[in-house]
Amino acid sequence: MEYRYLGKSGLMVSCLSLGGWVTYGGQVGPEIAQQCMKTAFDLGINFFDTAEVYSGGQCEIDMGVAIRKFGWKRSDLVISTKIFWGGKGPNDRGLSRKHIIxxxxxSLKRLQLDYVDLLYAHRPDPDTPMEEIVRAFNHVINQGKAFYWGTSEWSPQQITExxxxxxxxxxxxxLMEQPQYNMFHRDRVEKDYLPLFKNFGMGATIWSPLASGLLSGKYNAGVPHDSRLAIQDNAVMKRLRDGLDSEDGRVKLSKVSNLGNIAKQLDCSTAQLALAWCLKNPNISSVITGASKPSQIEENVKxxxxxxxxxxxxxxxxxxxLLNKPASDYNFRSS
Known part of the structure; x- marks a missing residue:
């Protein structure tokens, strides 16, 4: 496993990490979640990502149970969670000082932890003053309940503010931003965030590196019944599933098929090629992967x-x- 500094900090995170969105507490039960986390840890992954909204908090519960079950040394783990959607009450969502704290x-109670290493503002909150948000995250850090705070899907302007x-x-x-980044979703990371990487030393822990599985090639011949896109009660998955039949979806599937030819030449899977492509970007601190089976983690690490x-x-x-490179002077670092 390779470890990278999280932005300008002294914290090192595994360049591949394991996230629980959709999967843990939802798509699979706690036993599978435990097996996946153990496989990841055994392969050198030290960074595990969750959020208060994932499966209504059950993801945090399942991850917390796994951490206690295996008795891992806390200093060997980097745990992150995200705050924004915490419930249905008027103060259970957003980034007010009240909800952040x-x-x-x-989240800590569900995780059975005294602190998380990373705490994210899961989305920007235009209704809460930025000073209140920054002060609240600092309060949490000063209380020892988190070491670093960051953002997820914030605009460059909001982060700069x-x-x-x-x-x-x-x-x-x-310290860090958690944006979507993959071969089909590039502009924000490769263009818009460049000043943030340069001026602030921001780190990036990116999600959906396989575009919800599209870049794995598994959907080239339809939607497998046990795949993420087959989940029926998730609006995001439904939108992505329906999009496969659109003109844009068909174009992307054709590109995935062509990427598969390059993968064959490199003696790897299309998914491994897509993950490696993300890792090639020097501004990426960690690529957050999802897995419903331990074998998927083993393949991803390759x-x-x-x-x-x-x-x-x-x-x-x-x-x-791809034919979608952002119009900027950004170039990947050569090997």
């Missing part, structure tokens, strides 16, 4: 050996297929 306490508030008040600024194979020539061949 109470939501964090509730948070940094300005923190600098003005001599407070801790957000993407590490593919990264050195992504030469400039191979990367150029990938770009010829």
């Amino acid at each position: 109470e939501g964090t306490d509730a 948070a940094h300005a508030v923190a600098q003005r008040l001599n407070l801790i600024a957000p 993407a590490l050996r593919v990264v050195p194979l992504l030469t400039d020539e191979v990367m150029a061949s990938i770009e010829e297929i």
Whole structure:
């Protein structure tokens, strides 16, 4: 396993991590979640990601049970959770000081932990003043309930404002952003966030590196019954599933098929190629993967050996297929 610094901090996270969105507490039961987390840990993954909203808090519960069951040394783990959607009450959502503090306490109780390493603002909250948000996350850190705080799917302008508030008040600024990033979703990370990486030393822990499985090639011939897109009671999965029949969906499936040809040349799977492509980006601290089976984690970790194979020539061949490189002067670091 490779470990990378989380932005400009001294904290090291595994470049591949395991997240619980959709899967733990929802798609699979606690026993499978435990097996997956143990497999990940045994393979060197130290970063596990969840959120208060995942399966109504059950994901945090299942992950917490696994951590206690295996008796892992706390310093060997990097645990993150995210605050925004905590319930149906008027103060159970958003980034008010009240919800940030109470939501964090509730998450820690479900996780059975004294603290999380990383605490994210799961979405921006235009209804709460930025000073209140920054002060609240600093309070949580000062109380020892989190070590670092960050954002998820915030705009560059919002993140810049948070940094300005923190600098003005001599407070801790957000260290990391958790955006969606994959071969089909690139602009924000490869273009919009470049000033944040350069000026603030922000780290990025990206989600959906396989575009909810699309980039694995598993949907080239339809939707398998045990796949993520087959989940019926999830609005996001339904939208993605319906999109496969659109013109854009068919174009993407064709591109995935062509990417599969490159993967064959490199003696790897299409999923491993897509993960390695994300890891190639030097601004990515960790690629958050999902898994409903331990075997999927074992296969995902093999993407590490593919990264050195992504030469400039191979990367150029990938770009010829994707045809979506953002208009910027950004380039991946050569091997």
